[in-house]
Amino acid sequence: MSATKKLFVKTYGCQMNMYDSDRMIDLLKPLGYKLSDVPDDADMIILNTCHIREKAEHKLYSDIGRLEPYKDAKAAKGEYMILAIAGCVAQAEGEEITRRKPCVDMVFGPQSYHKLPEMIAQAYRSLAANGKPAVLDVDFPVESKFDLLPMPSPDNHKGAAFLSIQEGCDKFCTFCVVPYTRGTEYSRPIDAIIKEAKHLVTLGVKEITLLGQNVTAFHGIGPDGKEWSMGRLLFAIAEIDGIERIRYTTSHPKDMHDELYAAHRDIPHLMPYFHLPIQAGSDAILKAMNRKHTADDYRRIVDKLRDIQPNIGMSSDFIVGFPGETDQDFEDTLQLVRDIGYVQAYSFKYSIRPGTPAALIEYQVNEDIKDSRLQILQELLREQQLAFNISRVGKPMTVLLEKEGRHPGQLIGRSPYLQSVHLDAPHRLLGQIVTVDIEGATQFSLAGKMVTQEHIHHT
Numbered sequence: 001m002s003a004t005k006k007l008f009v010k011t012y013g014c015q016m017n018m019y020d021s022d023r024m025i026d027l028l029k030p031l032g033y034k035l036s037d038v039p040d041d042a043d044m045i046i047l048n049t050c051h052i053r054e055k056a057e058h059k060l061y062s063d064i065g066r067l068e069p070y071k072d073a074k075a076a077k078g079e080y081m082i083l084a085i086a087g088c089v090a091q092a093e094g095e096e097i098t099r100r101k102p103c104v105d106m107v108f109g110p111q112s113y114h115k116l117p118e119m120i121a122q123a124y125r126s127l128a129a130n131g132k133p134a135v136l137d138v139d140f141p142v143e144s145k146f147d148l149l150p151m152p153s154p155d156n157h158k159g160a161a162f163l164s165i166q167e168g169c170d171k172f173c174t175f176c177v178v179p180y181t182r183g184t185e186y187s188r189p190i191d192a193i194i195k196e197a198k199h200l201v202t203l204g205v206k207e208i209t210l211l212g213q214n215v216t217a218f219h220g221i222g223p224d225g226k227e228w229s230m231g232r233l234l235f236a237i238a239e240i241d242g243i244e245r246i247r248y249t250t251s252h253p254k255d256m257h258d259e260l261y262a263a264h265r266d267i268p269h270l271m272p273y274f275h276l277p278i279q280a281g282s283d284a285i286l287k288a289m290n291r292k293h294t295a296d297d298y299r300r301i302v303d304k305l306r307d308i309q310p311n312i313g314m315s316s317d318f319i320v321g322f323p324g325e326t327d328q329d330f331e332d333t334l335q336l337v338r339d340i341g342y343v344q345a346y347s348f349k350y351s352i353r354p355g356t357p358a359a360l361i362e363y364q365v366n367e368d369i370k371d372s373r374l375q376i377l378q379e380l381l382r383e384q385q386l387a388f389n390i391s392r393v394g395k396p397m398t399v400l401l402e403k404e405g406r407h408p409g410q411l412i413g414r415s416p417y418l419q420s421v422h423l424d425a426p427h428r429l430l431g432q433i434v435t436v437d438i439e440g441a442t443q444f445s446l447a448g449k450m451v452t453q454e455h456i457h458h459t
Ligand code: SAH
Pocket: 052, 053, 175, 176, 177, 178, 212, 213, 214, 250, 251, 252, 277, 279, 317, 318, 319, 348, 349, 350, 351, 352, 353
């Protein structure tokens, strides 16, 4: 396998999938696979899938249908296009995928990525022997894939990078597939994380986002042989020279701890933006969701965060129409949103996931009610987001310049609150942090003028 091969990767779902896709791309590079933006003529296609809601799954199957003609065109030239399904749908559905879509050649879950070269070799062997590569790997192996995946390579980054520090989830919220698709919670050792973070800095990375399904429950083994909390890890990351911005996601209210609050108090380059999903504002629904906290617990956490870091902006996830949700339960969610005031938030209609406990609850909310609740909630969240963005106008903000804008001379970057900021700036500043005077705001973005290029550590 020495000749250059074309690889096309499509990533669905969360940031952990984005991180995983990059690691797969890095792993295939030494085998001669070159990443392509289009599926035409690809030797290998990887769809890195998400199973979180039914819609994500439907999208996968329609995408497979769309890719089939490319495969046929390749076959007409006497060549083979390997179609591989990775990620959480692969883990959840396994062989069912190849039964439904026989054009799929390989199915493997998130715990198998380090074995990709071996699986591809196996696929080509089976292609030679039977005219069809067929590989299925959805085991949860005991070894850690992280130790066996390569370090990130230079061309994936523009100033900001993800770093997975944890995988899986032991929380078992009754609506959620993640504990089944990603397995039990595993925290990477501190040394491995620090090594990867330092490596990212050598690639020019200034902002690191630590990733996990439940990073607040992180408990990786430190160099002292003891389990370190998320808060303690943040202090260690903050000591690395060259890291100017730190973020982490996703957090769970149940796992907030003193060292984490201390990190928000004492680490100036920990961004003042906290994504803390609550899902619903009604205690009855939170209980039925097995969230293990009340709405008031959540309010207290936010109060404490705001005491410690007054400029902190809150973000969250919400589900409307969880089985049994009444008008009053929904009103409690709206009230919580009014009480907290979000800088932005994600909201979803409850989606029945086969195999999860909530799927068995008898009283499911009908689709029309879910639709209207989602609309009402999203309207409120939109108002809050716009009000927050407008409140930034006339103030300076630091911006990490990430990519080119649509107009010549325009760059787009991220504020500390993850808003997109549009400004005119020279191309050579891509990947740098600059200060911008904010002059305009919409719901989704800010615009402004660059003041200086500087390397200050705060907002
Ligand atoms: N580990 C994170 C994120 C999990 S998935 C957490 O604990 O919050 C991201 C979001 O998808 C969840 O926060 C939830 O709001 C949403 N989600 C998960 N399962 C869902 C389902 N069955 N229907 C609708 N939304 C769902």
